[in-house]
Every structure is written in structure tokens, then in C-alpha cells.
Amino acid sequence: MDEKGKNRYVSSRLCTGLSREVASERLGVSTSALAKYESGQIRVPDGTVQAMAKTYRDPWITFQHLRAQGYADIPELDEPESDGDMFLQLSVAKDFLEAGRAEVKQSIVQDGQKDKAKESLLQALTGVLSSVLYIKKLEGEANE
Numbered sequence: 001m002d003e004k005g006k007n008r009y010v011s012s013r014l015c016t017g018l019s020r021e022v023a024s025e026r027l028g029v030s031t032s033a034l035a036k037y038e039s040g041q042i043r044v045p046d047g048t049v050q051a052m053a054k055t056y057r058d059p060w061i062t063f064q065h066l067r068a069q070g071y072a073d074i075p076e077l078d079e080p081e082s083d084g085d086m087f088l089q090l091s092v093a094k095d096f097l098e099a100g101r102a103e104v105k106q107s108i109v110q111d112g113q114k115d116k117a118k119e120s121l122l123q124a125l126t127g128v129l130s131s132v133l134y135i136k137k138l139e140g141e142a143n144e
Contacts, residue, residue, distance in 0.1 A: 007038060007039075007040060008058075008060075008061050008064050008065075009037055009038045009044065009052065009061065010038045012052065012056040012058040012061050013038070013052075013056055015056065015058070016055070016056050016057065018055075018056075020034055020035060020038075023055065023056075026051075026055050027048060027051045027052060027055060028051065029048060043069075044065065046065070049061060049062055049065040050062065
């Protein structure tokens with residue numbers, strides 16, 4: 001929950017000015033599914049969170065999502081207070097996620113096992129990294 005008592009999925013959508021109907025269309029989910037995600041009735045799939053991060057231009061939503069799913073190794077990051085702060089935190093997050101992704105890949109190679117937990121973590125880290133890189137690209141374009 002954020003400071004206004006709404007969960008991050010709702011507050012991120014509202015910050016973009018999107019209605020639930022428009023957001024669900026852009027995310028490729030039904031309006032009722034989005035309502036259930038936003039109310040916490042059902043878990044938001046990792047791919048949908050990645051789409052939210054891009055659509056809402058909010059990479060922080062991916063970190064909150066992964067931490068809520070029990071990935072305790074995801075670093076605690078503060079909301080940026082300026083564009084410079086956002087760029088710095090995205091750089092730190094990018095480095096962390098690239099290292100984590102490499103570590104999970106190495107673990108899969110070493111033991112020869114692609115268990116579901118490792119595969120899920122690798123997909124989640126890849127999705128978050130993709131979102132972070134996309135947001136950094138948008139920030140770079142906005143500053144040109």
C-alpha cells in the first residue's frame with residue numbers, strides 16, 4: 001500500500017491519468033482482471049507487472065511486486081525525489097538485477113537442473129531488468 005491507502009497498482013495507474021478500461025486495454029487484460037489485481041483479490045502475473053511498469057512509466061512497481069512475492073534479495077529502494085535521483089537508483093537497480101540474473105543462470109548451469117523456482121526467478125529478474133532498461137531509455141529520450 002502507498003501513503004494514500006491505495007495499492008501501488010492503482011496509484012501508478014492513476015498517476016498516468018488512465019482509466020481502468022484504457023489501462024486494461026493497453027495491458028492486454030480484461031477490466032475485471034485489472035480490478036482484481038488492483039484490489040488484491042488475485043496475484044498479478046509477472047508479465048503483467050512488466051507491462052504495467054512500461055505503460056505507467058513506473059519501474060518501482062516491479063521492485064514492490066518482487067519483494068511482495070518473497071524475493072528478499074531484491075534491494076529496498078526509495079522513491080526518487082528528482083530525475084537525477086531516479087537515474088541513480090535505476091543504475092543501481094540495473095547493476096543488481098544483471099548480477100542476480102547472471103547468478104541464477106550460473107546456478108542452473110552448475111547443477112544442470114532447471115527447477116521451476118529458478119526458472120521463475122530468472123524470468124522475473126529478466127522482466128524487471130527489461131522494465132528498468134525501458135524506463136532508463138525513456139528518461140534519456142526525455143532529457144535530449
